[in-house]
Amino acid sequence: MRAWLVVMMMALAGCAVQVTDAPCEDDLQCPSAQRCTSEGRCVAGARSxxxxxxxxxxxxxxxxxxxxxxxxxxxxxxxxxxxxxxxxxxxxxxxxxxxxxxxxxxxxxxxxxxxxxxxxxxxxxxxxxxxxxxxxxxxSPQVAEGGSCGGNMDCQEGWCDTGAGCPGVCKRYVPAGSRCDDSVPCQPGTTCSLNVCRAYANLGESCAWGVRCAPEANAACVNNVCVARKEAGACASAEECAPGQVCAKVAADAGAPRECRPARGLDEACTPGALECGGLLYCEAASARCRPWREPGQTCFNPDGTEERALCLGSRCAFGPFAQLVCQQYVAPGGVCLANGDCGPTGACRNKVCVTTWCR
Structure with missing residues (x-):
């Protein structure tokens, strides 16, 4: 029993273990002739x-x-x-x-x-x-500029243009400081702001006009300046709060002030309208518990009239019969779209038309 506890402690500490079927979190915790399975166990046979x-x-x-x-x-x-x-x-x-x-x-x-x-x-x-x-x-990407690609991950230095269908063509990103629009993405680490690719902002720098705060800064854009996310205190949006926190109302009233507090998890009790639930969850009025986003065919966005935002899983939130917002199938490639979300996670909206971004 004591030996097994030692093995577990070594695994949790990130050390390699030498026992087949020992617990692991990744291949680096197993001997070189073993791999870590999706069930979290070291098994014989190196990854191949x-x-x-x-x-x-x-x-x-x-x-x-x-x-x-x-x-x-x-x-x-x-x-x-x-x-x-x-x-x-x-x-x-x-x-x-x-x-x-x-x-x-x-x-x-x-x-x-x-x-x-x-x-x-x-x-x-x-x-x-x-x-x-x-x-x-x-x-590792293997396709040079001008080569055939099935997605952005194929291209060594650029992105995969699938606007004409699959497979696409590897093209260069718009470099920092150059003019941009919605048709060609900016190079990583920059965003298109006022039709120019601008570098992400660091803490204390301006994030006006859509400039994104650098992900590594753990910052939020507040009053056009990147500021550190906080554990508590007044907030206007969830991005102002530290990881694991939400920007919840102090009461369910429409105009109630909001503050950073720990997010409620799946099936935990909540107050409908107080925005207390974590990501991809909303506070269902009937049960007063945090429930997953909506399913195809169900109403979405504000399904219970409590101002809880519930979008869709495996579908998109769009107007259906009687001008209701309903979870519906994604727009198929070649169909008319307004935003990337219309085309689903393996598609994108280019020039108002859905294209495939993960060719199979």
Whole structure:
């Protein structure tokens, strides 16, 4: 019993263990001839190309769990939001066609990096579009500019333009300081502000006109300045509060002031209208408990009339019959759209038309 406790303590501390079936969090905690399974156990057989699908799912699970730590909400809801199976099918196709290379020996470092991403990087848009998987060291882009690609992760220095269909073409990002619009993305670390790609702002710097605060700064844009997120005190939006916090009303009244406080989790008691629930959750009026976002066919945005914001899982919130907002199927590739969210997590809205961004 004592020996087993020592093994567990070593695993939790990030040390390599030498026992088959020992608990683990990543491959780096297992001997070189073993790998860490999705169930968290060291098993015989080093990670190889045969484990690509399992590895992709594990990486996406690491991202979902990190999102849960940063914003609350069930990890499985984040998996649905990003459509893990579709994303991993695209990764599989890219590796099989040599547009990406899978580096099994780097997978332990990949998982650790995803587990430790700054919460500022896990914006709802970045997460829902699957972009954070590009931070996995074990997936290496192989396509040069002008080459054929199935998604942004295939391109060595740029993005994948799938506007004409799949496969797309690798193109350069708009560099910092150059003019931009919605048709071509700015290079990583910059955002399009007033039609110019501008670098992310650090603490104390201006974030006016849509400039984003640097994810590593753990900052919020308040009165056009990047300020540190706080554990308590008055707030106007959830991004002002520290990870695991929400900007909740002190009462359910429409004009009640708001303050940073710990987020309520799935099925925990809440006050409808007080905005106390964590990410991808809302306070359901009938049960007065935090429940997941809505399902296809259900009303959305403000389903109970309490000002609780409930969007959709596996679908989009759009006007249906009688001008009600209802969770509906995503717009298919080639269909008319207004925003990226209309096209789902493996698509994007380009020039008002949905295109596929994760080709399979």
């Amino acid at each position: 190309g045969e484990h690509l699908l399992e590895s992709c799912r594990t990486a996406m699970d690491a991202l979902a769990r990190r999102a849960n730590q940063c914003s609350g909400g069930p990890p499985d809801s984040y998996q649905r939001l990003v459509d893990t199976e579709a994303v991993c099918a695209s990764v599989m196709a890219s590796v099989q066609t040599s547009r990406q290379a899978f580096l099994p020996e780097q997978f332990g470092a990949c998982v650790r990096r995803l587990r430790d991403l700054p919460c500022g990087a896990l914006t709802l848009e970045e997460f829902s579009q699957g972009n954070l998987l590009a931070r996995c060291d074990a997936l």
